[in-house]
Amino acid sequence: MPELPEVEVVRAGLVSVVAGRRIAAVQVLHPRPVRRHLSGPEGFSAELLGRTFGEPRRRGKFLWLPFTDGDAVLAHLGMSGQFRVNEPGSPDARNTRIRFAFDDAGPELRFIDQRMFGGLSLSVGGAELPPEISHIARDPFDPDFDLDAVTAKIRKRRSGIKHVILDQGVVSGIGNIYADEALWRSRLHWARPADSLSRKQVRELLSHAHQVMADALAQGGTSFDALYVNVNGSSGRHALNVYGREGRPCKRCGTPIVRERFMNRSSHLCPRCQRKR
Ligand SMILES: [Zn+2]
Structure with a gap:
């Protein structure tokens, strides 16, 4: 299970990869990582299309990728969830579950998860703090930690x-x-x-x-x-x-x-x- 430092390493690594980029396509290769999304894999892809990512954020061990429209993708890394950055058309790593392509035709973001306890979900209104994790207290790295x-x-x-x-x-x-x-x-x-x-x-x-x-x-x-x-x-x-x-x-x-x-x-x-x- 990744802990805070590991999740922060992932978050920091994603900043330059996703911030300011607009989604051109989302391919869900296995339904399980989007099981929390009510409208299923097709709905997940359709609803994310055309949105632009802001800067990834974190609280404790939770990571989310805000959109500039106020919603966010909440990432549950579970036991084995990972993000990778790959050139478009390059072969998928083993256990690649979701692929994001951007309209600048630059590197793709891929979500890999061997054991699939993790997953991604759309968090409506979750850019600032996803309501799904509003019960989570601030972590010691938070500037407002009291x-x-x-x-x-x-x-x-x-x-x-x-x-x-x-x-x-x-x-x-x-x-x-x-x-x-x-x-x-x-x-x-x-x-x-x-x-x-x-x-x-x-x-x-x-x-x-x-x-x-x-x-x-x-x-x-x-x-x-x-x-x-x-x-x-x-x-x-x-x-x-x-x-x-x-x-x-x-x-x-x-x-x-x-x-x-x-x-x-x-x-x-x-x-x-x-x-x-
Ligand atoms: Zn001792």
């Missing part, structure tokens, strides 16, 4: 701190990997009740989450999953400190990293640096 308000909200919750920072209605963009990384940087155990933490601890945790994602972004994302690639087909090279490092020494104290069960996933932590107390 650190004090989010800190206060988190400290009212009794659940374990990791559970709370993964709640996309509280703060968006933090997924399992970066939650583990931020908790390790903050020396906090994932199960610590959120309301037992000081304001300083929560502020520091949010800053670490922001920083670890910014570091990943600066390095083109994290190469944890070969399915995830940017629009050029290359993956990032950000190194992780704790996630996926079970049994290997903590980079701070040398104690072997452990993996604990968390929801249906796992949490990686240093049992010495991150005590439950």
Whole structure:
């Protein structure tokens, strides 16, 4: 599952590709990625025709491609959704599902999705913020992110701190990997009740989450999953400190990293640096 830095890499890569370009044709090669669109694949193609893209936007892990008319295409990357840019007439990569051609006859935008949990949908009135994701809180990269308000909200919750920072209605963009990384940087155990933490601890945790994602972004994302690639087909090279490092020494104290069960996933932590107390 791509997390915020990976989605931001995709967004940034799409700016020069789509902004200001008018759609000349949309070919839906498989109906599943447009299953959220009520009028089906033909309707999706017909309704997008002739529209001009603005600059792609993102909130948390959600990406949308606004049109200059106020609507947008909301992209669900799911487990394996990707965008690629290809010259018209060039062969499709495997699992190409949707192809956009533009009236300038320049490079096409193609949506590729192996497992097809993702897809694209037309979001009416969604250019500024798609109504489908209006319940998603601002992420730490958002200029209007309110650190004090989010800190206060988190400290009212009794659940374990990791559970709370993964709640996309509280703060968006933090997924399992970066939650583990931020908790390790903050020396906090994932199960610590959120309301037992000081304001300083929560502020520091949010800053670490922001920083670890910014570091990943600066390095083109994290190469944890070969399915995830940017629009050029290359993956990032950000190194992780704790996630996926079970049994290997903590980079701070040398104690072997452990993996604990968390929801249906796992949490990686240093049992010495991150005590439950
Ligand atoms: Zn340690």
